[in-house]
Amino acid sequence: MKILTERVPAQRAQTGLLVLALPAGDSPADVAAVDHASGGRLLAEARQRLDDPTRRGSVFVFQSHGMLAAEAVALVGMGSDDLTAVSAWRRLGAQATTLARSHRLSRVAVSLAAAPAGAARTNAAGATAEGALLGLSGVRSRRSKPEPAGPEELLLVGVGPGPAVERVLKRARAVGEATWLARDLIATPATELPPAEFARRAQAAARSVGLEVRVHGEPELHRLGMNAILAVGRGSEHPPCLIELIYRGGGKRRRPLGARHLAFVGKGITFDSGGLSLKTPSGMEIQKRDMAGGAAVLGAMVAIARLGLPIDVRGVIPAAENMPDGRAYRPGDILTIFGGKTVEVRNTDAEGRLVLADALAWVSAGAGEPEKPRFVVDLATLTGAVSVALGREVAALLGTDRGLIGDLLEIGRETDERSWELPLIDEYLPGLRSDIADLKNTGDGGAGTIFGALFLREFTGGLPWAHLDIAGVAWADKARACTPRGAAGFGVRTLVALAERAAHRRSRTATRARVSPSPAARGSSRGPSGRRR
Ligand code: BES
Numbered sequence: 001m002k003i004l005t006e007r008v009p010a011q012r013a014q015t016g017l018l019v020l021a022l023p024a025g026d027s028p029a030d031v032a033a034v035d036h037a038s039g040g041r042l043l044a045e046a047r048q049r050l051d052d053p054t055r056r057g058s059v060f061v062f063q064s065h066g067m068l069a070a071e072a073v074a075l076v077g078m079g080s081d082d083l084t085a086v087s088a089w090r091r092l093g094a095q096a097t098t099l100a101r102s103h104r105l106s107r108v109a110v111s112l113a114a115a116p117a118g119a120a121r122t123n124a125a126g127a128t129a130e131g132a133l134l135g136l137s138g139v140r141s142r143r144s145k146p147e148p149a150g151p152e153e154l155l156l157v158g159v160g161p162g163p164a165v166e167r168v169l170k171r172a173r174a175v176g177e178a179t180w181l182a183r184d185l186i187a188t189p190a191t192e193l194p195p196a197e198f199a200r201r202a203q204a205a206a207r208s209v210g211l212e213v214r215v216h217g218e219p220e221l222h223r224l225g226m227n228a229i230l231a232v233g234r235g236s237e238h239p240p241c242l243i244e245l246i247y248r249g250g251g252k253r254r255r256p257l258g259a260r261h262l263a264f265v266g267k268g269i270t271f272d273s274g275g276l277s278l279k280t281p282s283g284m285e286i287q288k289r290d291m292a293g294g295a296a297v298l299g300a301m302v303a304i305a306r307l308g309l310p311i312d313v314r315g316v317i318p319a320a321e322n323m324p325d326g327r328a329y330r331p332g333d334i335l336t337i338f339g340g341k342t343v344e345v346r347n348t349d350a351e352g353r354l355v356l357a358d359a360l361a362w363v364s365a366g367a368g369e370p371e372k373p374r375f376v377v378d379l380a381t382l383t384g385a386v387s388v389a390l391g392r393e394v395a396a397l398l399g400t401d402r403g404l405i406g407d408l409l410e411i412g413r414e415t416d417e418r419s420w421e422l423p424l425i426d427e428y429l430p431g432l433r434s435d436i437a438d439l440k441n442t443g444d445g446g447a448g449t450i451f452g453a454l455f456l457r458e459f460t461g462g463l464p465w466a467h468l469d470i471a472g473v474a475w476a477d478k479a480r481a482c483t484p485r486g487a488a489g490f491g492v493r494t495l496v497a498l499a500e501r502a503a504h505r506r507s508r509t510a511t512r513a514r515v516s517p518s519p520a521a522r523g524s525s526r527g528p529s530g531r532r533r
């Protein structure tokens, strides 16, 4: 999809479908002008057909029959949404491409005049473009007669070209296309995407943006002592691997990662049958999505590299297929995780926390690099219980650092990838004790999402850490605001925004340190994400 900008009045925009935001209260100038050009018919008909065309989410499509430069106009109710904030525009952008697609129009325009001119409008343009890309699924169609693709052109009306607009559009493209990459991987049937193929796809995507990829295969996993990844993958014909993505944005290439690097970990179970603790048929139907955390980490790393953020990031994806077989790992097995802790396997279907334990212990130790990361965030389709607790709209967020959790909650609201915090209740920890090993991989009843996170915490080496359980949100059975039905790519936007925040704080810190080199301006007074406490 081409994205163009034009500073013409909305009524003169040449396009197939012109989308206008219609907030409650007085009509914005663009709506008034288009209404005027239609001889007052646009609003009159909208009010006649709909109880309240300004209601959030309501859509009225008007055929212009030559009265306007656009073939049709869509009035989209914005309710009392804040039109100075990006999330309303992101949703509007998604609605624009969805509408264009369903009306089979190749060109769509969105008028930005309802956003205040200046920085707010520039940001609205970026958010609209991002939403427009997100509104298209990005998943390769597998029907014999492919469904209509989205529009070929998006026109943003009311902003001109210029460096600020170029910058937000570049970001929109990077985030949107990275989300498509993640969605397409998640939607790919598990038979077509064993761990090695996931790794090849990661290499291909990374190569085009100058991201370094290392794939650690079985022999390497043995050498490193990643016995949980090996055990989980042993029942499959397709060997497991650990996919490592390295982005060195904080200066020279080919140097070790610095102490301020960020670490992202994503669960990459390419198919979860449950293993010998076999799932039910209905529980298994949907388990190709069990690598959604890994796909989000890959997408975010690709976007971060495309944007050239001035920060170092390490992304790690433990990839394995969990299958039952004569060689499969068994309930009762005892595994030694990277770093030495032992785990008694009670249930082979609690495999995500096992592969993540190896990966988290490894990145938290800063293994292979001179320094440990500043913080670790993992994304995982970890528990069915999270949908019971929170449903299908919000992810569960658990972690050990208030600053990091605060950032992620705020970013979730800004990006429309919402999360809600659940507590890490220490009193439940004894429920993970094993009679024979350090830990067992299941809790002792209830609070499944909390037990999963408590287990993971044991492998984070005391570093600031946050965990997003995305099992409920990785796939949209019903379309969400910026997510069509199907694979969601949840987490790409969140991780990119988190890296941007960290990079921004880092550069501010550097400036301040140069101006006034007081020790108080350095690490000690800051939270782990660089924020002042
Ligand atoms: N991959 C599943 C969780 C899941 C469920 C993801 C539904 C997407 C949709 C995970 O590996 C799992 O099986 N979790 C178990 C843990 C239990 C055995 C402690 C669960 O939630 O039942």
Ligand code: MN
Binding pocket: 272, 274, 348, 349, 350, 351, 352
């Ligand atoms: Mn499982």
Ligand code: ZN
Binding pocket: 269, 272, 290, 349, 351, 352, 381, 382
């Ligand atoms: Zn799983």
